[in-house]
Amino acid sequence: MNATPPRNDSPPAKLGPEIQPHPTPPLLLSFVLHLVLLILIAWVASSAPKGSEGTNDRQIGIAVVHRLPDRDRYDEVTADLKKTVQETAADASSASAAAAPPADLSPPIDLQGILSAMESTPAPQSGSGIAGDVQLDGDAFGDGAGTSSKSPSGQRATASLFGVSGSGTRFVYVFDRSDSMNGFGGLPLRSAKRELIRSLQSLSPQQQFQIIFYNENVKPFQMSGMPMTMVAGEPNNLKRAQRYVEAIQAFGGTKHKGALLMALRLSPDLIFFLTDAHIPRLSQLELKVVQDRAEQSGTTIHAIEFGSRGGPAADSFLKDLAAMNNGQYQYVDVRQLRSDPAQPAAAEPGGDEATAP
Numbered sequence: 001m002n003a004t005p006p007r008n009d010s011p012p013a014k015l016g017p018e019i020q021p022h023p024t025p026p027l028l029l030s031f032v033l034h035l036v037l038l039i040l041i042a043w044v045a046s047s048a049p050k051g052s053e054g055t056n057d058r059q060i061g062i063a064v065v066h067r068l069p070d071r072d073r074y075d076e077v078t079a080d081l082k083k084t085v086q087e088t089a090a091d092a093s094s095a096s097a098a099a100a101p102p103a104d105l106s107p108p109i110d111l112q113g114i115l116s117a118m119e120s121t122p123a124p125q126s127g128s129g130i131a132g133d134v135q136l137d138g139d140a141f142g143d144g145a146g147t148s149s150k151s152p153s154g155q156r157a158t159a160s161l162f163g164v165s166g167s168g169t170r171f172v173y174v175f176d177r178s179d180s181m182n183g184f185g186g187l188p189l190r191s192a193k194r195e196l197i198r199s200l201q202s203l204s205p206q207q208q209f210q211i212i213f214y215n216e217n218v219k220p221f222q223m224s225g226m227p228m229t230m231v232a233g234e235p236n237n238l239k240r241a242q243r244y245v246e247a248i249q250a251f252g253g254t255k256h257k258g259a260l261l262m263a264l265r266l267s268p269d270l271i272f273f274l275t276d277a278h279i280p281r282l283s284q285l286e287l288k289v290v291q292d293r294a295e296q297s298g299t300t301i302h303a304i305e306f307g308s309r310g311g312p313a314a315d316s317f318l319k320d321l322a323a324m325n326n327g328q329y330q331y332v333d334v335r336q337l338r339s340d341p342a343q344p345a346a347a348e349p350g351g352d353e354a355t356a357p
Helices: 026-047 079-099 112-120 179-200 235-247 256-265 284-297 317-324
Strands: 062-067 072-077 157-161 164-168 170-176 208-214 218-220 270-275 300-307 329-333
Touching: 157 179, 157 270, 164 270, 164 300, 170 179, 170 256, 179 208, 179 235, 179 300, 208 235, 208 256, 218 256, 256 270, 256 284, 270 317, 284 300, 284 317, 300 317, 317 329
Parallel strands: 170 208, 170 270, 270 300, 300 329
Antiparallel strands: 062 072, 157 164, 208 218
8 A cells, every 4th residue: 555645735935035016107107198199299290281382272162143033043153154254354354445535535526515415315327328328426527627617718698598598608408308208299309409409509619518418317418539528619519519419319217406416517607407397306405405506606597397288387396496596487388389390310320429319
């Protein structure tokens, strides 16, 4: 029988001194963590881009506001549209600069009162494409002597038309050529032409004249290559004027004011104004415009009215026109006019004067 060895319950012998663990102080751990955090912040700050270098621009939109009756509508403007808007603004600026009048530009011949009144009433139009028709704006008669002042030279003479007469050195005949002058078989127009030629033949080279026929447009007498201005009453000029008068035809509507203002640009001594148009009439404002301009130029205006009644209407504006401008008024019953069967033929185109349709 084997014997059991005795148990040894005593602790093992110590080989050396025992080493105790030292725990990490919390303060030191906090310091380390904060230090690492500061280092990270410094690194991020130093690597971040500065200023606008290397950054992407933010796209900014432009909206156009449309004012509608019940709301405002906003439309975003695209890059192409923005470019178009910028170009349009630049063009508008350039156009404004180009439209600005020169600093040394002379004022227009018409007075300020005439210009302001013309803006408040419809301006007569001209330039229909017919040979000789001219525009009313600008210096339509060029730089002739009659555009600004009366010629000091010249011998006074007396001219008459349908029983109305006046004296001076510068005469302008303003005649209606609207379609109504074709009434009664064309007798009014033929009679007006015949009387006009007779009046012109009483002038001499010492006097000057101009003829203006009008309907919706204005057609003055103009010799080839010459500006539209007063014409000396020389025999050759009178012959050309006669052929011009004979070629005139009547058509279209009637606008009085433009023809009168064109005549007044020439500063004549006397205007013979003939029309058969009781309607349309010149308004009181238009009559005042004509009166102001006539007073400045010292012009007398005689008015001859063609009609088919026994006498003039009580409210005829032609009576007022003559009275306001120191002129005479004459009513002519076209039914009593003498018919002239030997009416001369119209002038052929291509002469020295402008032809009239």
